[in-house]
Amino acid sequence: MLSITDLVIGFHTPRGTIHAVDGVSLSLDEGEVLGVVGESGCGKSVLALSVLGLLPQPPAFVAGGKILFRDQDLLKLPGDAWRRLRGNAIGMIFQEPMTALNPVFTVGNQLMEVFRVHRNLGRAEALRESVEMLAKVGVPAPERRVKEYPYQLSGGMRQRVMIAMALACNPDLLLADEPTTALDVSIQAQILELMIALKEDMGTAIMLITHDLGVVAEMTQRVAVMYTGRIMEEASTVTLFDNPLHPYTLGLMGAIPRADATFETEALTEIQGVVPGLGNLPPGCHFAPRCPRVMDVCRTEVPPLVAVAPDHRVACWAVTHG
Amino acid sequence: MGRYILKRLWHTVYVAVGISIISFFFIHLSGDPVMLMLPPDASHAEVEALREQLGFNDPLPVQYWRFASHAVRGDLGTSLYHRVPAIDLIFERLPASLELAGAAMLIALVVSIPLGIVSAVKRGSFWDVSSMLGALFGLSMPHFWLGIMMILLFSVHLGWLPTSGRGTLAHLIMPSLALGLSLMAMFARLTRSVMLEVLSQDYVRTARAKGLREQWVIGKHALKNALIPLVTVAGMQFGFLIGGTVIIETVFAWPGVGRLVVQAIFSRDYPLVQAAVLVLAVLFVLINLITDLVYLYLDPQISYLEAK
Numbered sequence: 170m171l172s173i174t175d176l177v178i179g180f181h182t183p184r185g186t187i188h189a190v191d192g193v194s195l196s197l198d199e200g201e202v203l204g205v206v207g208e209s210g211c212g213k214s215v216l217a218l219s220v221l222g223l224l225p226q227p228p229a230f231v232a233g234g235k236i237l238f239r240d241q242d243l244l245k246l247p248g249d250a251w252r253r254l255r256g257n258a259i260g261m262i263f264q265e266p267m268t269a270l271n272p273v274f275t276v277g278n279q280l281m282e283v284f285r286v287h288r289n290l291g292r293a294e295a296l297r298e299s300v301e302m303l304a305k306v307g308v309p310a311p312e313r314r315v316k317e318y319p320y321q322l323s324g325g326m327r328q329r330v331m332i333a334m335a336l337a338c339n340p341d342l343l344l345a346d347e348p349t350t351a352l353d354v355s356i357q358a359q360i361l362e363l364m365i366a367l368k369e370d371m372g373t374a375i376m377l378i379t380h381d382l383g384v385v386a387e388m389t390q391r392v393a394v395m396y397t398g399r400i401m402e403e404a405s406t407v408t409l410f411d412n413p414l415h416p417y418t419l420g421l422m423g424a425i426p427r428a429d430a431t432f433e434t435e436a437l438t439e440i441q442g443v444v445p446g447l448g449n450l451p452p453g454c455h456f457a458p459r460c461p462r463v464m465d466v467c468r469t470e471v472p473p474l475v476a477v478a479p480d481h482r483v484a485c486w487a488v489t490h491g
Numbered sequence: 492m493g494r495y496i497l498k499r500l501w502h503t504v505y506v507a508v509g510i511s512i513i514s515f516f517f518i519h520l521s522g523d524p525v526m527l528m529l530p531p532d533a534s535h536a537e538v539e540a541l542r543e544q545l546g547f548n549d550p551l552p553v554q555y556w557r558f559a560s561h562a563v564r565g566d567l568g569t570s571l572y573h574r575v576p577a578i579d580l581i582f583e584r585l586p587a588s589l590e591l592a593g594a595a596m597l598i599a600l601v602v603s604i605p606l607g608i609v610s611a612v613k614r615g616s617f618w619d620v621s622s623m624l625g626a627l628f629g630l631s632m633p634h635f636w637l638g639i640m641m642i643l644l645f646s647v648h649l650g651w652l653p654t655s656g657r658g659t660l661a662h663l664i665m666p667s668l669a670l671g672l673s674l675m676a677m678f679a680r681l682t683r684s685v686m687l688e689v690l691s692q693d694y695v696r697t698a699r700a701k702g703l704r705e706q707w708v709i710g711k712h713a714l715k716n717a718l719i720p721l722v723t724v725a726g727m728q729f730g731f732l733i734g735g736t737v738i739i740e741t742v743f744a745w746p747g748v749g750r751l752v753v754q755a756i757f758s759r760d761y762p763l764v765q766a767a768v769l770v771l772a773v774l775f776v777l778i779n780l781i782t783d784l785v786y787l788y789l790d791p792q793i794s795y796l797e798a799k
Contacts (some may be wrong), residue, residue, distance in 0.1 A: 256702035263693060271694040273715050273790055283701050318791045323667075334701060393788055 170374060171197040171220070171342055176234035178212070178219050178398075185202055187447040188232065190213040191398035194474070197342065202368065202375045203252065204389035204406065206382060206421070208444055212398040213378045217344040220376075222251045239341070257287040260373075261334030264347035266327035276303075276330050277315030278420055283337040302333040307363060320328040325356035339371055346378045361388060363397065382425055386410060391480075394418050397447060397455040400474055404481040414483045416460045462487040492787075499783070503776045510772040511562065514765060515555050523547075524571060524759035558765065567769065568762030572755070577766035581748060586769070587657050588747040591739070592732035594667035599674035600725065607682025608691075609688060612709060620678065629676030638669040638742035655744035666743040667690050670736055674728060676760075681724060685717045692716070726782030730775040734767070 178190035187210040197203050205213045218224045220236055222243065236243040238259070243251060247484035255261075263269045271279055280302065281295040290298065296315065306329040328348065329478055335343055345364065349357040361384065368375055377388055385392055386406065393403040394417065402415040413419050423438035442459040451457055457467040466486050474484040483489065525542050542548050546557065558568065582602045606626075610619040645665060646654040652661050689695065690713055698712040699705075737749040748767060755763040786793050 209681075221700060223696060232598070252702050252704070254702070255700055261700045263697065265693055268693040269697045269699065271712050271716070272792065274712075275791075282698075282703060286703055320792050331697070332703075 170199050171195075171376070172235075172237040173216075173220070174235045174237070176216070176219065176236060177232040178215055178224065179230050179232045181230070182448070184448055188398050189229075189447060190219065192234070193395075193398070193400055195400070195403075197374050197376060200343075200368070200372045201221070201373055201391065202377060202389045204385035204392040205378045205395055206380060206385055206392060207395035208380060210397075210447070211395045211446060213391075213395050214346050216375060216395075217261065217346050217378055220342075220344060221255055221259060222248075223255075223261075233311055245490070251389075253287070256334070256340075257338045258340050259342045259344065260338070260340040261344040262328070262331050262335050262346065262348045264350050266324050266331055266351060269331055270327055271466075272319055274320070275315065276317055276319065280315070280330065280334055280337065281426070283334055287338045293383060298337070299333075302337050303330070306330070306333045306336075306367070307359075308333070324352055325359065328352060328356075328360055329363065332360070336367060336371065336373065340373055343373045343375045343392060345375055348377075349384065350379070350381070357384075365390070365431050382421060394421070397444065397450060399455060400484065401456065402481075402483045402484075402485075403474070404478075408478070408481050414477065414481070414488045415456075415485050416462050416487065417456050420459075454484075460487075466490070495787075496646055496780070496784070499780045503773060503780075506776045507769060507773055508559075511559065511765070511769050512555065514768040515558060516551065518759075518761055519551060519554075520762055521756075524761060527759055528571060562769070565767035570755070570760055570763040572586075572758045572760045572763070577763045580751060580763060581767055581770050583741055584746055584748045584751050587745060588733050588736070588749065590657075590663065591666055591670065591736060591745060591747060592729060594663050595671035595674060595732060596725065596729050598671035599678055603675045603678035604721070605681045608686055608709065608714070610679070610683040611686035614687065619683075624685065626676035626679045630650050630671045630680075632673070634669055634673065635738045635742050637672060638665070638739055641665045641669055643740070646740075655742075657746055666739050667746050669742070670732070670739045674732075677728075678721065678725070682717065682721060685720050686713060689713045691717045715789060719786065722782055722785050722789065726778055726785075730778045733774055733778075734771040 173193060173195045176193045179186050179188050179189055179477075191212070193212075193216060193439050194392035195203070195205075195216075199388055205216065207213050208350075215224065215229070215340070217382075219231070220230075220238070220243065231244055232252065234244075238254070242252075246254075246405070249370075263371070270276070273312050277296060280299040281292070284290045284295040284298045285292075288295075299315055300311045303314055308314050308326060308329050314322070319330075322330065326393055332348075348364070349360050352360060364375070365388065375388075377384070379385060389406050392399045392406050392409045394409075394415065396417050402409065402413070402418045402477075404412075409418065410422075417440070421491070424440065440459055441461070445451065445455065445458065450481075451468065452471075452473050453469045454460070454467040457463050464486055470486070472484045472486045474482045476482050477488065525538055525545070525547065529538060529541060539548075546554060549557075561568065565575070565578070569575065570577045570580055573580055606622050610622050613619050642654050642665065645652045652665055653659075656662055690709075695708060695713055698708045703712075734749055734752065736745075736747060737753050739745065740747040740750040748771065751762060752767045752771075754760075755767065
């Protein structure tokens with residue numbers, strides 16, 4: 170349903186052009202949940218925004234590749250046609266529920282807009298649909314809530330409102346950019362459960378962007394691990410957690426605290442070094458300077474993403490040729 | 492809401508009392524009006540007699556009390572120079588001042604807000620750079636010079652508009668333009684910077700993610716947020732405009748309050764200055780009240796805090 174091929178997104182900066190997304194290929198099937206994992210700045214949010222056509226241009230620009238959604242290339246679509254997909258066939262939830270809602274309009278007003286713009290509903294009907302949608306995402310007393318302003322709602326409630334907005338028109342694809350990162354742990358679990366329930370109910374495919382491997386394990390069927398704009402490893406969630414191959418993935422897994430570990434048996438490991446700035450990336454594999462298994466070829470040649478099993482692709486010289 | 496307005500109107504009384512005390516004592520520090528009212532060769536006895544007659548020999552608190560007790564009954568004293576009740580002079584001139592300030596403000600807002608929005612949206616474009624450069628010109632040009640240049644061009648050379656005075660709409664055009672231009676420049680720059688800030692907010696991205704048309708995103712979601720600081724500045728400026736347009740009033744012989752007050756200050760016309768300061772202060776407070784009421788509409792969080 171969604172198929173991204175060799176996508177390159179550049180940014181013009183005062184110090185030259187950088188590539189926030191550098192040759193990413195991904196696909197998403199009907200009703201599938203794909204996790205995109207990586208540290209801050211790895212390009213995962215830029216990837217999601219590019220699918221929605223919401224990157225600020227300039228400074229951002231598409232340097233190459235294709236984004237096929239339902240067999241149409243979004244990048245070649247006229248602006249207005251792309252706009253009509255947003256909030257309609259493709260919904261998006263953002264990280265910060267506190268700032269993602271407009272403070273000077275009521276919740277109902279902001280939710281109704283989606284119905285009015287995509288379904289051409291009148292005020293009364295849009296309001297009724299909005300109340301119904303709020304009830305669906307578990308907002309208590311929705312008739313009252315529609316008349317309230319965002320500041321009167323808690324963070325969890327606001328994120329529910331955001332989800333209601335994103336799913337209002339029953340989209341085929343939901344882009345969720347760190348939807349639970351800004352929330353309390355207990356609320357996180359509720360929001361994730363809600364997303365799973367709604368997905369089952371509506372059959373929406375989800376691209377879940379997160380840095381939280383716990384969320385990935387719970388929510389997704391497939392995972393792509395991103396590092397500095399490139400995909401390092403991609404596999405079904407089960408495979409990735411059972412048999413992680415890329416040294417970067419292994420590093421990420423080693424950094425997750427485990428409830429059953431003790432100091433004596435298993436200390437947390439960390440990945441040596443820091444993420445290089447996108448302005449001064451090494452040639453070859455971007456992870457080479459921090460990699461425990463680095464070889465000479467890694468420093469000069471970019472490793473291709475190679476299938477090592479039917480549902481497992483890795484971009485690592487050490488794994489494929491080591 | 493009604494209670495809020497009543498409370499705020501009550502605050503106006505405090506401001507009026509405070510302002511009247513301050514202006515009363517300050518103006519009495521500025522010199523003796525009697526010396527200006529009598530010919531230079533008047534005898535000492537004559538000066539004393541006039542001073543006694545006008546009550547200037549009483550202690551200041553007594554004089555203030557006399558002023559205040561008359562003021563609450565609507566009597567703000569008689570102009571020493573014009574020999575008519577001060578309040579009549581002021582109310583006679585006030586419509587002219589309000590008309591000029593209102594027209595200038597209207598011109599400024601109508602032009603500058605769209606200009607600032609377009610500049611922000613098309614940031615860095617030729618349009619943005621040239622209109623902001625124009626705004627800088629508008630800001631740096633002195634009123635009196637601009638006024639004189641307009642008179643030269645439109646009245647003297649082209650003969651399109653009357654040079655001065657008040658009456659028809661044609662009379663209003665040049666003074667309000669001359670006054671409005673610098674305001675326009677200020678608002679355009681302010682709108683642009685506020686709009687740039689608002690456009691980078693998360694909720695604007697959310698509005699776009701909902702698939703709203705860009706005009707709608709800017710005209711609804713961004714603009715209402717951007718209006719909050721604009722209303723603040725516009726309200727303040729309007730208050731200043733009513734009494735503070737002396738230069739333009741002088742250049743165009745516009746019969747406003749500003750010129751009246753300045754003349755009164757030079758002739759040490761105590762009652763008139765006192766009355767004018769009081770009226771202008773109360774007006775300023777009322778304008779502020781209106782500004783705050785607009786806030787309540789623009790920012791729901793404020794009404795929520797007020798209610799608490």
